[in-house]
Amino acid sequence: MTLLNAELHINVSILKENICYLKTKIDKKSNFLAVVKANAYGHSLKKFVEKLDDCVDGYALVRLDEALQVRDLSKKPILLMQGIYDDDEALIAKRNGFMCVLHTQEQIRTYSRNLENKNIWLKVNTGMNRLGFSENVLNDLNLLNIKPSVLMSHLASSDDLHNPSNNKQFKVFNNIFEKYSDIKQRSILNTGGIINFPEHAYDWVRCGIGMYGGFNGEENLKTAITFKSKIISINNVKKGESVGYGGRITANSDKKIASVYCGYADGFPQSIIDGTKVMIGEHEVPIFGRVSMDIVTVDVTDVPDIQFGNWVEFWSPKNSINKISNNNSFISYEMMTRIDNRVKKVIYED
Numbered sequence: 001m002t003l004l005n006a007e008l009h010i011n012v013s014i015l016k017e018n019i020c021y022l023k024t025k026i027d028k029k030s031n032f033l034a035v036v037k038a039n040a041y042g043h044s045l046k047k048f049v050e051k052l053d054d055c056v057d058g059y060a061l062v063r064l065d066e067a068l069q070v071r072d073l074s075k076k077p078i079l080l081m082q083g084i085y086d087d088d089e090a091l092i093a094k095r096n097g098f099m100c101v102l103h104t105q106e107q108i109r110t111y112s113r114n115l116e117n118k119n120i121w122l123k124v125n126t127g128m129n130r131l132g133f134s135e136n137v138l139n140d141l142n143l144l145n146i147k148p149s150v151l152m153s154h155l156a157s158s159d160d161l162h163n164p165s166n167n168k169q170f171k172v173f174n175n176i177f178e179k180y181s182d183i184k185q186r187s188i189l190n191t192g193g194i195i196n197f198p199e200h201a202y203d204w205v206r207c208g209i210g211m212y213g214g215f216n217g218e219e220n221l222k223t224a225i226t227f228k229s230k231i232i233s234i235n236n237v238k239k240g241e242s243v244g245y246g247g248r249i250t251a252n253s254d255k256k257i258a259s260v261y262c263g264y265a266d267g268f269p270q271s272i273i274d275g276t277k278v279m280i281g282e283h284e285v286p287i288f289g290r291v292s293m294d295i296v297t298v299d300v301t302d303v304p305d306i307q308f309g310n311w312v313e314f315w316s317p318k319n320s321i322n323k324i325s326n327n328n329s330f331i332s333y334e335m336m337t338r339i340d341n342r343v344k345k346v347i348y349e350d
């Protein structure tokens with residue numbers, strides 16, 4: 001029995017190619033941590049680890065339950081990028097050999113009681129002002145018996161090669177690194193950093209969006225997923241009539257409008273604007289009317305032989321997720337992680 005559903009097809013070969021390409025950017029000595037938080041940015045965490053464990057040096061994520069899922073499948077290093085918050089969590093981290101980021105005063109006691117130094121990453125704030133110890137706090141910081149093994153920080157504008165904040169952050173970061181000579185290793189780059197500042201790869205890079213093909217402006221990285229659903233109805237709409245909730249758009253000529261079996265409950269945003277292009281085979285068709293919970297309406301007037309059951313692709317390796325994101329004031333990260341659980345996931349290699 002096959003139930004009609006919106007589908008997300010995940011192309012493992014493209015994930016592999018993207019990872020290989022990203023690795024060519026950085027020094028061979030640098031360890032490549034695959035950032036797989038949020039269900040591998042919606043790409044199925046378990047499948048990712050099953051299929052790609054040989055391609056990466058370890059994993060980085062945020063939630064402890066996701067880290068445990070990875071540990072079931074891989075012996076490689078796993079980093080909790082926001083650390084752990086109490087002794088129970090610390091015990092789990094210790095038992096599973098998780099590396100943990102230390103970024104607040106409150107975590108110090110828990111870490112010193114429970115974790116081995118080799119698994120502790122000290123996070124410093126070098127200008128993003130979100131997480132981490134700032135330079136002036138570090139001087140007075142009493143880390144008890146903790147001797148972290150890795151110094152880490154995060155860039156605020158790594159996707160913007162010309163933003164002066166990047167070099168400022170590198171400078172602050174390396175000043176701190178020189179001061180804390182006990183700490184032997186460093187990590188500061190995410191995808192944008194790997195693309196724009198690979199000379200700062202140091203000992204560990206933390207790469208997410210690039211693997212999934214959602215990094216803007218790098219043609220060598222391809223969208224690894226196809227998000228699609230089928231046409232369930234085709235209607236003739238007369239000139240002057242409007243389509244969908246609120247009658248947001250009115251036909252300026254007689255039109256054929258197809259309703260597609262997918263909506264904002266599947267993760268296709270309600271706010272997608274009219275005229276946004278999606279694909280039917282080789283044909284580009286525009287979104288026509290507001291996205292509903294379970295239906296997307298598209299203008300198929302110019303598509304020959306359009307039929308019930310035809311697939312409509314919202315994004316795919318051939319039709320980058322960046323395009324639809326950029327045109328709709330989204331970021332690819334959000335589009336990827338919005339996909340709902342009810343969407344059928346298909347994993348394939350070609």
Ligand SMILES: *Cc1c(COP(=O)(O)O)cnc(C)c1O
Pocket residue numbers: 035037081154189190191192206207208209210
């Ligand atoms: C999510 C995250 C990354 C990965 O960023 P991408 O831009 O997806 O490569 C790296 N480091 C930290 C601290 C993160 O939270």
